[in-house]
């Protein structure tokens with residue numbers, strides 16, 4: 001295998017993870033359409049940047065009877081809000097297997113082991129390309145989680161934003177009302193239950209035809225097929241894009257090499273430490289083997 005090499009990020013102002021895992025108390029767990037949002041009080045961790053993630057494991061009922069889930073699971077932080085005694089971290093979860101099912105079933109008062117924030121965050125538009133004045137956020141399914149905190153953090157910098165969100169169907173949708181209540185979101189759904197009937201990338205293609213497209217940066221998170229269309233559309237039009245990708249992650253901090261993603265220039269990056277946010281120009285394709293959510297055997 002060629003040597004692992006890191007991509008050259010445009011900006012790498014990541015928040016560094018404190019050593020060790022921290023025990024946090026779950027404060028809330030509520031339905032959000034077909035997904036759930038759970039929150040936990042982090043008493044000593046730093047504020048995360050949008051695009052960073054945490055490795056999460058329930059304090060109880062984790063790998064005890066069946067051995068699964070055993071390792072912690074990677075989760076993008078959807079929002080982080082100041083609270084009495086620390087920072088409240090919010091996560092959007094889709095149950096696809098034993099780990100996500102356990103996390104989706106957490107109750108207020110339970111313990112949650114948290115390691116993070118980890119990984120490279122989204123860059124600010126001005127660090128990605130000169131002359132950029134706005135941003136287009138594109139989320140697919142559960143991938144809208146990191147775009148919620150990104151939207152707030154870019155909004156606080158006064159960046160003009162447009163947000164596009166797509167879902168497969170009603171069952172695989174949720175989180176917009178809870179995480180984007182502040183702002184206008186253009187929706188697409190494959191089954192036509194909300195917004196444009198079709199793909200969220202149809203909406204992006206229209207926006208990228210506009211005169212102001214060259215002054216925008218695209219930030220996307222969603223299933224690999226969606227990210228690949230975003231990558232190709234932006235590449236064809238010379239628009240800078242950052243993609244928050246997923247691969248299975250065992251450790252989350254660069255030790256196991258299980259999250260390798262091929263680079264366009266040859267070699268590989270470790271998605272957990274060189275990503276999960278990657279510059280779309282650094283990769284040949286977002287269709288990376290093993291990536292994407294699929295419900296499977298328990």
Ligand SMILES: Cc1cc2nc3c(=O)[nH]c(=O)nc-3n(C[C@H](O)[C@H](O)[C@H](O)COP(=O)(O)OP(=O)(O)OC[C@H]3O[C@@H](n4cnc5c(N)ncnc54)[C@H](O)[C@@H]3O)c2cc1C
Nearest residue numbers: 073074075076093094097098099100246247248292294296
């Ligand atoms: C950086 C990052 C951020 C993530 N953020 C979120 C989030 O905000 N909300 C959320 O619900 N999920 C998120 N995920 C995905 C989540 O970590 C996986 O769905 C979870 O690990 C699956 O564990 P499980 O035990 O429930 O199911 P498993 O039985 O372990 O897996 C179920 C299915 O999902 C596939 N899978 C497992 N892990 C991943 C992965 N990391 N990427 C793609 N496919 C995977 C498996 O191949 C299998 O088909 C994120 C993953 C990464 C890498």
Ligand code: FES
Nearest residue numbers: 252254256257272
């Ligand atoms: S998950 Fe272990 S190196 Fe990336």
